[in-house]
Amino acid sequence: MPSASHGxxxxxxxxxxxxxxxxxxxLAGVELxxxxxxxxxxxxxxxxxxxxQDAMLQLARAYSDRPAEEWKPLFYRILENRIRDMQRxxxxxxxxxxxxxxxxxxxxxxxxxxxxxxxxxxxxPPRKLEISETMDALEKAIEALPxxxxxxxxxxxxxxxxxxxxxxxxxCSEGSVKTHYFRALQSLRxxxxxxxx
Amino acid sequence: MSPPAxxxxxxxxxxxFEKRTRELLADSVxxxxxxxxxxxxxxxxxxxxxxxxxxSVWRRFSLMPAAGAVAAAVLVAFVLWPHSHRxxxxxxxSGRAGMEDLDLLADSDALDLVSDETDPGQFxxxxxxxxxxxxxSSTGA
Numbered sequence: 001m002p003s004a005s006h007g008x009x010x011x012x013x014x015x016x017x018x019x020x021x022x023x024x025x026x027l028a029g030v031e032l033x034x035x036x037x038x039x040x041x042x043x044x045x046x047x048x049x050x051x052x053q054d055a056m057l058q059l060a061r062a063y064s065d066r067p068a069e070e071w072k073p074l075f076y077r078i079l080e081n082r083i084r085d086m087q088r089x090x091x092x093x094x095x096x097x098x099x100x101x102x103x104x105x106x107x108x109x110x111x112x113x114x115x116x117x118x119x120x121x122x123x124x125p126p127r128k129l130e131i132s133e134t135m136d137a138l139e140k141a142i143e144a145l146p147x148x149x150x151x152x153x154x155x156x157x158x159x160x161x162x163x164x165x166x167x168x169x170x171x172c173s174e175g176s177v178k179t180h181y182f183r184a185l186q187s188l189r190x191x192x193x194x195x196x197x
Numbered sequence: 198m199s200p201p202a203x204x205x206x207x208x209x210x211x212x213x214f215e216k217r218t219r220e221l222l223a224d225s226v227x228x229x230x231x232x233x234x235x236x237x238x239x240x241x242x243x244x245x246x247x248x249x250x251x252x253s254v255w256r257r258f259s260l261m262p263a264a265g266a267v268a269a270a271v272l273v274a275f276v277l278w279p280h281s282h283r284x285x286x287x288x289x290x291s292g293r294a295g296m297e298d299l300d301l302l303a304d305s306d307a308l309d310l311v312s313d314e315t316d317p318g319q320f321x322x323x324x325x326x327x328x329x330x331x332x333x334s335s336t337g338a
Contacts, residue, residue: 024245031237032226053240060248135221158222
């Protein structure tokens, strides 16, 4: 029946389009936060971008036909796995490089961009400067947290996920999420006390 | 024994701290620069493209019988191959050995043993020894 199959194609196309729109909307909503989370874990912009890009592709390939409510924990689960893979690879690479006899110091070898190194002459208003300093201190303190605490803290605070969603994204129990979150809060408060008074 | 955590005031301070932290982090997201935003945008479009390329659920179901038939053919060939290869002598034992090999390959615990870095390959060497000694005893050699 040609008309029926034509109808099926139309139905399939419209479903695909609405699914694509929903996926686009979801990814647009999480991409910046995901980048900040990956950056805090990897401490490197391009690695963080790669991790987020891989997570987006993996979600689209494997889970785009799952219900949209499941996307957020799935996406962050994939991202977390990707971050962990990259950290492991870095550790291995670091070990291998440490054994190489003629390793150069990349940081020393890199040419410094004089413009990037020049001090900024843009005078910052005191309030803006204060916020910027506090933000830097916060980001450094978050980067220094143990990995699981950092992950829980970012998912709960930045992404606004509840305990159950965070537990699904991290593949652990809700009790574990609560414990890590509490410890992260205590640790950050202890480090940032001066900036918060 | 550590003293119990203070309840009321500490929780209030924590909530205040969380609120402030949330605001700062939200602000830091807004400050992400144009280069990063552009690359994220490209990554998103690539992901959407990937999702639309993906075969539909119906198409995947339609491929399942073909995949099942291929898998069944491979399975039958794998089980029957020792029969045709070794001739009439000891065919019963060979068939059984084939099934045992299949069990070993299909066993997920065995796969764990393969990936065990402390004992690579030893499990399969042991399994081959076991198989040879069983065949020898069944043929009376």
